[in-house]
Amino acid sequence: MSWKLAQRADKMNPSVIREILKVTEKPGIISFAGGLPSPQTFPVDAMLEATQKVLTQDGRSALQYAASEGYGPLRDWVAHDLKKQGMDVSADQVLITTGSQQGLDLVAKILIDAGSRILVETPTYLGALQAYTPMEPTVVSVASDDEGVDAADLRIQAGSGADAARFVYLLPNFQNPTGRTMTEARRAAVAAVAAEVGLPVIEDNPYGDLWFDAPPPASLASRNPDGTLYLGSFSKILAPGLRLGYLVAPKALYPKLLQAKQAADLHTPSFNQRIVSEVLKDGFIDRHVPTIRALYKSQCEAMLAALEREFGHTGHGGGDHSLQWNRPAGGMFLWTRLPAGLDAVKLLPKAVDHNVAFVPGSAFYADNADPRSMRLSFVTASVSQINIGIAALAQTIREAQAAL
Amino acid sequence: MSWKLAQRADKMNPSVIREILKVTEKPGIISFAGGLPSPQTFPVDAMLEATQKVLTQDGRSALQYAASEGYGPLRDWVAHDLKKQGMDVSADQVLITTGSQQGLDLVAKILIDAGSRILVETPTYLGALQAYTPMEPTVVSVASDDEGVDAADLRIQAGSGADAARFVYLLPNFQNPTGRTMTEARRAAVAAVAAEVGLPVIEDNPYGDLWFDAPPPASLASRNPDGTLYLGSFSKILAPGLRLGYLVAPKALYPKLLQAKQAADLHTPSFNQRIVSEVLKDGFIDRHVPTIRALYKSQCEAMLAALEREFGHTGHGGGDHSLQWNRPAGGMFLWTRLPAGLDAVKLLPKAVDHNVAFVPGSAFYADNADPRSMRLSFVTASVSQINIGIAALAQTIREAQAAL
Incomplete structure (x- = not known):
């Protein structure tokens, strides 16, 4: 039988992380690899109560086909919540x-032609690269540092005329994979460049609510609403198994995104939307999210303390022959750099032998990957597992250095 | 701000049906327009019980990220159910x-290049056209009659070499929009042509379980498993608001479909999958689906009887100056042809004035639409509404004929 694949199918690849996670599926392993929220934080009781209410009071509507735009009260909630954060958003x-992965797919469909240049941070979220790839863009990495993309390089890469980049994709808060946050000054500079050269911004914010001590600076969308398409998610503040996210589009773009949404899956499950809308009533999030913040902060602090204990410095000491790491102000991830001479991909199987796992950072680069980089999630393992796992990781690194 | 849309976005259009449904959203209207299953058939109590069980027993797993392939026990159930229908399917x-709309989107992504020829029935499911359009195919309508596509024309349109069609999209059971079913002889002929010329088949079967008196003939996939990609859905046998469907792929195609799925939304909500898997335990479907069949059969019979009463024949009598209709053996839709001189698009506002609505059939043609065709759904309205609605429709038609 002559199944002929589309050209774009050749460019699609299995997720590197997915393959890595298979390696790490070993009983008893302590995994810092996956990006799974802590299941402790899932509001099971609230979900149970909301589901009963939805099915009992209006079950048949919750189980029927529904509008592609989404459930009205949930759209209202999102608009209201973003307004509280300083964004000028209407429910429509x-x-x-x-x-929010689907948001990235819809963005790709309406904005990327084969060969279109699109700009990303260095490194960037792997799932976004996967969503964009089927539409066959040319992905360009913008120079980035601990504060995010470099505004000067962004201006250069933006291009102009027929060669103008279609958009820059940014994750300003507690970025996946690095855990870094764009500072206020950097946001102002990036927003100014984008407005000046007319570069559209895709702002992805799944982690913004997970701050430890203070909320991050105002969003890029709040600085340039017509030039920013903003993506949010309920995966990190409620639960990912519901698959509920949203996008907020400038009014000129909304109709095309809606048509793409309708063609993609008609609408997001009305059942899930109504349940979450019920859960969100009466300020639930304002009581719930602080408990996630406190948990993740304690886990992050435990990982930082364990790293300090093992390596004898606070992240950027110890020179090129020690592990380096950053200190996230929120989110789920910590970004590290292995000592000179080591390679994270080669180190992984040795770490797995020591019953600990991570994701090599190279998975997150569109090009020119740093082979020494490594992503550690601090939210899936408990504090005692973090202590054991970081000790095992340090032992693996010491052994690998000794063998150099 | 310079948002530049992808070329494919120009080809995307708002759903004609969606626009029509807006016209028909008038209080008190009797609608034969939408394709909404009867909410009476939604198993609210079973859903309530299953949700409680899932959340109480393993709620945290149900709310966590999950495998892109789907929930294991649900995949097993699908494979087992299809085996009972004579298909050779393994859960993997x-x-x-x-x-199943998403299945169409994934098919489009991995099989359609810009300009690829794809073949469809005349008329065909509008949602499939919408899912395929963003990948910019050339859509070719194959000549069709009351039994589905014509095998001889299929052979001609299949083409060969670089011009070979990528696939033919078929809906053999109680098709949307026509309600027609491919006979055993036609299936054999179509499967033989497809195998002979190496034409891949996309077989869409959302309605197959909704037969009135006897199950439809065996699927095309059962005749040519390696040459058929099969799509199924829980929307019509449980509830559409769950957004749960599936595709069954030849093993050679599965990995690419999986990569496309992962990029599209990571995975289908694990919450929904586990609940439905719980509902399906212990033969629930075998008790539930017969109640849907009986209800839809009674509604279809009521509509046929009302049409006979109003127009004085059984569907194909009365000549070119009367309404013509078919007699479906299952599903949700009945296909009609207006008397000579009338146009369904022009008739619709007059029908709405008489408090009845339908979908003009022209929405369902890739090209050369029949302006006299009209789709009537018999499952959303009650029997007494059907009687009133068909009388109003007949009155509308008589008035329009008198004004010719």
């Missing part, structure tokens, strides 16, 4: 998506 | 999708 700009 | 060929 909100499109409920089947997880 | 089953990919759970966010509604």
Whole structure:
């Protein structure tokens, strides 16, 4: 039988992380690899109560086909919540998506032609690269540092005329994979460049609510609403298994995104939207999210303390022959750099032998990957597992250095 | 701000049906327009019980990220159910999708290049056209009659070499929009042509379980498993608001479909999959589906009887100056042809004035639409509404004929 694949299918690849996670599926392993929120934080009781209410009071509507835009009260909630954060959003700009991953797929469909240049941070979220790849863009990495993309390089890469980049994709808060946050000054500079050269911004914010001590600076969308398409998610503040996210689009873009959404899956499950809308009533999030913040902060601090204990410095000491790491102000991830001479991909199987796992950072680069980089999630393992796991990782590194 | 849309976005259009449904959203209207399953058939109590069980027993797993392939026990159930229908399917060929609409989107992504020829029935399912359009195919309508596509024309349109069609998209059972079913002889002929010329088949089967008196003939996939990609859905046998469908792929295609799925939304909501898997335990479907069949059969019979009463024949009598209609053996739709001189698009506002609505059939043609065709759904309205609605429709038609 002559199944002929589309050209774009050749460019699609299995997720590197997915393959890595298979390696790490070993009983008893302590995994810092996956990006799984702590299941402790899932509001099971609230979900149970909301589901009963939804099915009992209006079950048949919750189980019927529904509008592609999303459930009205949930769209209202999103608009209201973003307004509290300083964004000028009306509910008719909100499109409920089947997880924010779908938002990235819709963005790709309406904005990327084969060969279009799109700009990303260095490194960037792997799932976004996967969502964009089927539409066959040329992905360009913008120079980045601990504060995010470099505004000067962004201006250079933006290009102009027929060669102008279609957009820059940014994750300003507690970025996946690095855990870094764009400072206020950097946001101002990036927003100014984008506005000046007319470069559209895709702002992805799944982690913004997970701050430890203070909320991050105002979003890019709040600085340039017509030039920013903003993506949010309920995966990290409620639960990812619901697959509920949203995008907020400038009014000129909304109709095309809606058509793409309708063609993609008609609408996001009405059942899930109504349940979450019920859960969100009466300020639930304002009581719930602080408990996630406190948990993740304690886990992050435990990992930082364990690293300090093992390596004898606070992250950037110890020179090129020690592990280096950053100190996130929120989110789920910590970014590290192995000592000179080591390679994270080669180190992984040795770490697995020591019953600990991570994701090599090279998975997150569109090009010119740093082979020494490594992503550690601090939210899936408990504090005692973190202590054991970091000790095992340090032992693996010491052994690998001794063998150099 | 310079948002530049992808070329494919120009080809995307708002759903005609969606626009029509807006016209028909008038209080008190009797609608034969939408394709909404009867909410009476939604198993609210079973859903309530299953949700409680899932959340109480393993709620945290149900709310966590999950495998892109789908929930294991649900994939097993699908494979087992299809085996009972004579298909040779293993669970590792089953990919759970966010509604079967998503299956169409994934098919488009991995099989359609810009300009690829794809073949469809005349008329065909509008949602499939919408899912395929963003990948910019050339859509070719194959000549069709009351039994589905014509095998001889299929052979001609299949083409060969670089011009070979990528696939033919078929809906053999109680098709949307026509309600027609491919006979055994036609299936054999179509499967033989497809195998002979190496033409891949996309077989869409959302309605197959909704037969009135006898199950439809065996699927095309059962005749040519390696040459057929099969799509199924829980929307019509449980509830559409869950957005749960599946596709069954030849093993050679599965990995690419899985990569496309992962990029599209990571995975179908694990919450929904586990609940449905719980509902399906212990033969629930075998008790539930017969109640849907009986209800839809009674509604279809009521509509046929009302049409006979109003127009004085059984569907194909009365000549070119009377309404013509078919007699479906299952599903949700009945296909009609207006008397000579009338146009369904022009008739619709007059029908709405008489408090009844339908979908003009022209929405369902890739090209050369029949302006006299009209789709009537018999499952959303009650029997007494059907009687009133068909009388109003007949009155509308008589008035329009008198004004010719």
